[in-house]
Amino acid sequence: xxxxxxxxxxxxxxxxxxxxxxxxxxxxxxxxxxxxxxxxxxxxxxxxxxxxxxxxxxxxxxxxxxxxxxxxxxxxxxxxxxxxxxxxxxxxxxxxxxxxxxxxxxxxxxxxxxxxxxxxxxxxxxxxxxxxxxxxxxxxxxxxxxxxxxxxxxxxxxxxxxxxxxxxxxxxxxxxxxxxxxxxxxxxxxxxxxxxxxxxxxxxxxxxxxxxxxxxxxxxxxxxxxxxxxxxxxxxxxxxxxxxxxxxxxxxxxxxxxxxxxxxxxxxxxxxxxxxxxxxxxxxxxxxxxxxxxxxxxxxxxxxxxxxxxxxxxxxxxxxxxxxxxxxxxxxx
Numbered sequence: 001x002x003x004x005x006x007x008x009x010x011x012x013x014x015x016x017x018x019x020x021x022x023x024x025x026x027x028x029x030x031x032x033x034x035x036x037x038x039x040x041x042x043x044x045x046x047x048x049x050x051x052x053x054x055x056x057x058x059x060x061x062x063x064x065x066x067x068x069x070x071x072x073x074x075x076x077x078x079x080x081x082x083x084x085x086x087x088x089x090x091x092x093x094x095x096x097x098x099x100x101x102x103x104x105x106x107x108x109x110x111x112x113x114x115x116x117x118x119x120x121x122x123x124x125x126x127x128x129x130x131x132x133x134x135x136x137x138x139x140x141x142x143x144x145x146x147x148x149x150x151x152x153x154x155x156x157x158x159x160x161x162x163x164x165x166x167x168x169x170x171x172x173x174x175x176x177x178x179x180x181x182x183x184x185x186x187x188x189x190x191x192x193x194x195x196x197x198x199x200x201x202x203x204x205x206x207x208x209x210x211x212x213x214x215x216x217x218x219x220x221x222x223x224x225x226x227x228x229x230x231x232x233x234x235x236x237x238x239x240x241x242x243x244x245x246x247x248x249x250x251x252x253x254x255x256x257x258x259x260x261x262x263x264x265x266x267x268x269x270x271x272x273x274x275x276x277x278x279x280x281x282x283x284x285x286x287x288x289x290x291x292x293x294x295x296x297x298x299x300x301x302x303x304x305x306x307x308x309x310x311x312x313x314x315x316x317x318x319x320x321x322x323x324x325x326x327x328x329x330x331x332x333x
Contacts, residue, residue, distance in 0.1 A: 002026040002027070002202050003048040004027065004028045004029075004048050004049075005028070005029055005048065005051060006031075006040070006043050006047040006050045006051070006065075007030070007031045007032065007051045007052075007150045008035050008055035008057065009035045009053045010053050011053055011054065012293050014258050015029070015031065017294055017297040017301075018297040018298065018301035020303075021297075021298055022301050022304070025305040025308070025309070026306075027048075027049075029249040032055070035055030035056070037056065037060060038228050040055065040057070041060055044061050044062075044064050044065035045064055045066070047067065047068060048068060048069055048070070048308060049069060049304045050068055050070075051070065051071075051072045051073075052071070052073060052074065052080065052081065052301065052302060054265055056080045056081075057081045057082065059085035062091065063089070067286040069091065069092075070091065070328075071086055071091055071287050072093075072095070072304040072307075073092045073093070073095040073096070073300070074096070074296055074300045075096065075099075075287070075300075076095060076097050076099075077098070077208055077209060077235075077236060078093060079209040079210070079236065081218065082319055083318050086321075087320050087321055088184065089328070090245070090321050090324035090326055091321065092307050092316055092327075092328070092331065093316070093317040093318050094304065094314075094315055094316060094317060095303075096295075096299045096315060097155065097235055098155050099156050099295045099296045099299060101159050102159065102292075103286060103288060103292045104156050104159075104286045106163070107234055107285075108204050108234050109164065111234075111260075111280055112202055112204075114280060115230050115280060116140060116141055118138055118140060120280065121134070121138070123213045127181050136257065139228055141201060141228075143168055144168030145168060145170070146168075146201040146202070147169065147172055147199055147200045147201050147202070148160070148161075148164045148170070148201070148202040148203070148204060148328040149170070149172040149173070149174065149196035149197065149199070149200030149202070150171065150174075151203065151216075151299060152206035152207035152235065153173040153174075153175040153183055153188075153206070156235075156247065157204075158186055160206070161173070161238070162186065165186075165187050167323050171186065171187055171188030172189055172195070172199060173188045174190070174193045174195075175207075197224040197229075198225070200229060201229055201246075202229065202231075202232065203225065203229060203230070203231045204232040205231075205233045205234075205239050206235050207235060209235070209236035209238055209239060211303060212237070213239055215239070215240070215244075216239055217231070217241065217245075218241035219244045222244055222247075222253045223253065225248075225254050226254070227254065227255065228255040230257065231253070231257050232257070233260065234258075234261065236260040236261055238263050240259075240263075242263050242273060246272050246276070247277050249273075255277045255278065256278040256280070257277060257280070258279070258282075259279065260285065284331070303315065307331065310329055310330055310332055311332060312331045312332060316331075
């Protein structure tokens with residue numbers, strides 16, 4: 001084998017699809033037994049590339065990987081990779097930003113409908129107490145004419161808008177980087193975050209996790225929201241201040257929440273939010289289908305191969321490496 005690739009972690013049963021791509025390009029695949037920093041530092045010392053899902057590829061890991069020419073992310077966000085250190089060292093970082101657009105947007109709408117139509121509530125009632133036990137006193141909204149606010153209007157946010165509009169929902173969007181014309185072409189209106197929160201019956205988060213977006217939904221934001229609003233997060237857990245969310249749900253400041261992600265990647269079943277009735281929680285599965293996972297594995301591996309072979313990847317996170325005086329790879333189209 002001519003080169004080595006370290007896979008730090010994966011959320012699917014087998015790595016055979018990515019292994020096939022990498023080995024076909026002459027790579028030896030090394031799989032870390034855990035994602036602890038010390039483990040990754042030791043394994044990274046003589047590898048040529050690192051691929052990661054959720055494990056943190058810290059600056060210490062990157063600096064220890066003296067032969068590393070590429071870091072590839074299995075997924076969309078790169079907040080678990082120290083991109084700054086990689087750029088400083090001339091290492092290209094790649095990702096796959098569009099592999100699960102349909103899956104995540106479907107999941108968001110599924111949460112919205114499950115909450116609004118009280119599917120889980122009725123299911124539990126019928127199975128526990130028999131047919132028609134619950135009185136129809138709960139709030140169920142006619143969707144047509146209601147408003148969904150989409151925070152972050154990239155690929156997934158736009159897909160949510162497209163699908164939500166089919167049900168007659170009005171679209172508000174808040175995104176400092178998306179032109180008004182893009183929002184309007186999707187049938188929506190670009191507004192401030194404050195205006196979005198004040199006027200939305202449903203709020204769905206699709207912003208990247210950055211220092212400026214961490215805890216972007218906190219006490220002040222919950223005070224702006226309608227008392228029967230439903231908040232959905234299938235992006236990154238730390239976008240929400242979880243203590244403030246618990247207070248908002250407990251005190252009726254908002255109607256409910258649907259979370260596919262939380263601050264802790266593997267929260268305890270004793271977590272306070274999990275004790276509440278007015279919340280839906282799924283274990284970071286919005287991205288998943290057999291089709292999306294296969295696409296992710298193969299495309300993420302192909303990106304690492306491209307960089308190793310001095311070719312331009314399809315999705316480069318840090319284009320500044322192209323101007324680095326001593327890049328680890330001179331990428332060519």
